[in-house]
Amino acid sequence: MxxxxxxxIVLLVIALALLELCSFLAFPYLxxxxxxxxxxREARESRxxxxxxxxxxxxxxxxxxxxxxPYLGYNxxxxxxxxxxVFNEYGFLGEDPPFPYKKKEDDFVVAVLGxxxxxxxxxxxxxxxxxxxxxxxxxxxxxxxxxxxxxxGGFKQPQQLMALIYALFLxxxxxxxxxxxxxxxxxxxxxxxxxxxxxLYPAGLHMGFTSKxxxxxxxxxxxxxxxxxxxxxxxxxxLRALDKPPWKYSVFLNALTTIWTERSxxxxxxxxxxxxxxxxxxxxxxxxxxxxxxxxxxYYLAIDAWLTGSEMIYALSRSKGLPYAHVLQPNQYYxxxxxxxxxELKIAYTPKFSxxxxxxxxxxxxxxxxxxxVKHNFPFYDAxxxxxxxxxxxxxDVCCHYNERxxxxxxxxxxxxxxxxxxxxxx
Numbered sequence: 001m002x003x004x005x006x007x008x009i010v011l012l013v014i015a016l017a018l019l020e021l022c023s024f025l026a027f028p029y030l031x032x033x034x035x036x037x038x039x040x041r042e043a044r045e046s047r048x049x050x051x052x053x054x055x056x057x058x059x060x061x062x063x064x065x066x067x068x069x070p071y072l073g074y075n076x077x078x079x080x081x082x083x084x085x086v087f088n089e090y091g092f093l094g095e096d097p098p099f100p101y102k103k104k105e106d107d108f109v110v111a112v113l114g115x116x117x118x119x120x121x122x123x124x125x126x127x128x129x130x131x132x133x134x135x136x137x138x139x140x141x142x143x144x145x146x147x148x149x150x151x152x153g154g155f156k157q158p159q160q161l162m163a164l165i166y167a168l169f170l171x172x173x174x175x176x177x178x179x180x181x182x183x184x185x186x187x188x189x190x191x192x193x194x195x196x197x198x199x200l201y202p203a204g205l206h207m208g209f210t211s212k213x214x215x216x217x218x219x220x221x222x223x224x225x226x227x228x229x230x231x232x233x234x235x236x237x238x239l240r241a242l243d244k245p246p247w248k249y250s251v252f253l254n255a256l257t258t259i260w261t262e263r264s265x266x267x268x269x270x271x272x273x274x275x276x277x278x279x280x281x282x283x284x285x286x287x288x289x290x291x292x293x294x295x296x297x298x299y300y301l302a303i304d305a306w307l308t309g310s311e312m313i314y315a316l317s318r319s320k321g322l323p324y325a326h327v328l329q330p331n332q333y334y335x336x337x338x339x340x341x342x343x344e345l346k347i348a349y350t351p352k353f354s355x356x357x358x359x360x361x362x363x364x365x366x367x368x369x370x371x372x373x374v375k376h377n378f379p380f381y382d383a384x385x386x387x388x389x390x391x392x393x394x395x396x397d398v399c400c401h402y403n404e405r406x407x408x409x410x411x412x413x414x415x416x417x418x419x420x421x422x423x424x425x426x427x
Contacts, residue, residue, distance in 0.1 A: 024251045031258040032343065040254050044239045047261060051236040065153075066210045067091070071166050072159055073202030074210045076152060083120055092149050093119045100172035101148045108133075108143035110418070111150055111167060111174045113160040113313070117329050117400055118151035118180040125407035125414070132415035137422050148172065154206035156184040157309030164313055168320065176418060177317045179310060182328045182384075183400045186362040187355035189302035194354065195280040198289030199301045207287050208279025224275040231271060235264040266347055269397055273353070299362055303369060314379065323424065325417040327381045328370055330402075330410065332395045334363040338387040340395070348395035356398070379421050383413040 028034055065082060069075040075091025076082060085093040092099060103109055112122040130145040150163040160179055167174075188203035197204040242248055242257050292301055310326045317324040330337055332349055333356050340349055350356055363384065373380040386409050387394050394406035402410065 026255070030255050031262075033258065035251060035254070037249070037254075040258070041243070041248065044243065044257070048236060048239050051232050051239070064210055066206055068210060072152075072155075072162050074152075074154075074206055082153065083116070085119075085123055092152060094123055094149050097146055097148060099148065100167060100170040101146065101174075102171070103146075103173040103175070104144075106142065106144050107146045108140050108176070109146045109148060109174045110176045110178055111148050111164065111172070113155075113163055113177065113179040114151040114181040114329070115155045115184040116151070116153035117183065117402070118155075118178075119149055119153065120401060121180060121407050121410060121414070122147045122149040122151060124404055125411045128408040128411035129415055129418075132411055133418060136415050136419035139422065148174065151180070154184060154188060154203040156181070156188050156203060157305045158200065158312075159202065161309045161312050161316075164316060168316075174320075174322055176422070177313065177322050177324045178414065178418065179313055179324070179326045180329055180414065181306070181326075182363070182366055183331050183355075183359055185306040185309075186299070186302045186366065187358045189305060190298045190358045190362075191355055193292065193298050193301075195283065196288060197280065197283060198292055199298065200292075200305055201287065201289040204280035204283055204287075205276045208276060208281075208283050224271065224278050228268065228271045228275060231264060231267055235261065262347070270350075273398075299365065303362065303365055306366070307369060307373070310373075310380075311378075323379075323418075323421040325379050325381055325414075325421050326373075327383050327414055327417055328366055329400070330384050330386045330406075331359050331363060331400050333357075333359040334367075334384050335360070336388075337384050338394060339391055341391065341393050343393050344395050348397055350398040353398065359400075379417070381413065381417040381420075383410060383417075386410050386413045 024035060033039075065077060065080055066074040067077050069091065072091075076087030076093065078087050078089045078091060080087050082093060086095060087093060088095050088099060090099045101109060112118050114121075126145065126147050129147075133145065134141045148167070150167055151160075152163075155163070160181060164177065184203065188205055189199040192199045192201060192204050195204050197207075201207070238257060238260060242253055247253050314324050314326070332338060332340060332344070333351065351360065367382055367384060370380045370382050387406065390405070390409060392405060394402050394409070396403050
């Protein structure tokens with residue numbers, strides 16, 4: 001009997017050793033990362049910080065990221081965190097510079113309009129934009145680039161226009177107005193119609209949760225919040241368990257947890273989207289607006305609003321003596337705009353979503369409309385092919401957002417647009 005037990009233990013040890021060896025050899029292929037215990041521990045801790053923050057936010061009486069705004073529809077809740085940045089007292093990402101901003105002698109101040117892509121670019125893309133501007137526009141070589149972010153997640157026309165009016169009315173001083181948009185203006189406008197919300201009203205995707213207090217949550221929203229919290233809690237428990245010896249030294253368990261985390265990220269992202277979508281069903285009539293003209297196609301309504309809003313921003317900018325550039329942002333659902341990597345296809349490409357389909361259908365129309373605008377000397381710049389030759393990972397989610405490398409590449413197109421418009425202004 002003792003021999004059998006010893007034999008069993010020996011076989012078990014050998015099996016575990018083989019499992020660990022095979023896991024070590026397969027680790028780079030399974031996770032696309034080298035096996036580094038210290039790096040894995042730090043990644044888990046960073047991930048657990050994120051999970052704890054999300055669980056803490058959803059445990060509050062009011063978990064809303066945005067609040068209703070009298071002029072902009074909604075804006076970020078001051079002090080809340082989004083994309084690694086904190087909303088300032090006016091509800092825009094980034095605490096520096098102060099808002100409304102007053103120019104200093106050596107400043108070159110750019111107001112950035114748009115949605116979350118523009119908001120992220122105003123922060124992550126700033127150092128790359130400043131470097132390229134100094135190369136392309138000698139008159140700016142001794143200037144300090146100051147970016148005033150007036151963009152926010154989900155903003156679409158006419159919110160870009162309203163944000164600029166609001167900032168100027170408060171006394172902000174700018175040298176240039178940049179509008180970096182496109183995706184929200186078509187995807188979220190048409191998506192509104194699917195929930196009987198007027199396409200020119202703020203995106204129901206954001207207004208759904210924002211327009212109701214925690215005490216007014218409907219059953220669908222409560223169910224979705226429960227599912228989301230359960231996924232967050234399960235991943236947090238797993239990561240916490242792996243931080244204890246001897247498990248934290250296991251190559252197999254580290255590989256398993258790394259794969260679990262990647263799948264969990266995608267699941268959390270999809271659950272967040274589902275939550276936002278479901279809250280639109282119960283948006284109050286006050287936030288739905290009038291019925292749109294049914295004789296016009298949804299795409300026409302969205303693109304017309306996108307164009308009209310930009311034209312009005314241009315007119316307002318000119319009235320203030322400010323050069324303006326309208327840049328159409330890149331998007332993964334625009335055909336042949338980027339060779340998507342295997343990882344991007346896994347984490348950042350979901351063509352079955354309604355907005356993915358909308359973007360795929362409307363982006364060619366936006367590009368075509370942009371070419372017509374250029375024929376009439378409108379300062380429109382098409383940046384949809386900014387990632388055309390980028391084989392590395394750029395897209396980080398199924399919507400539209402980029403990593404730092406993506407913002408670096410986009411900065412090149414944006415800098416060219418700004419430099420070109422600045423030369424037109426210079427006699």
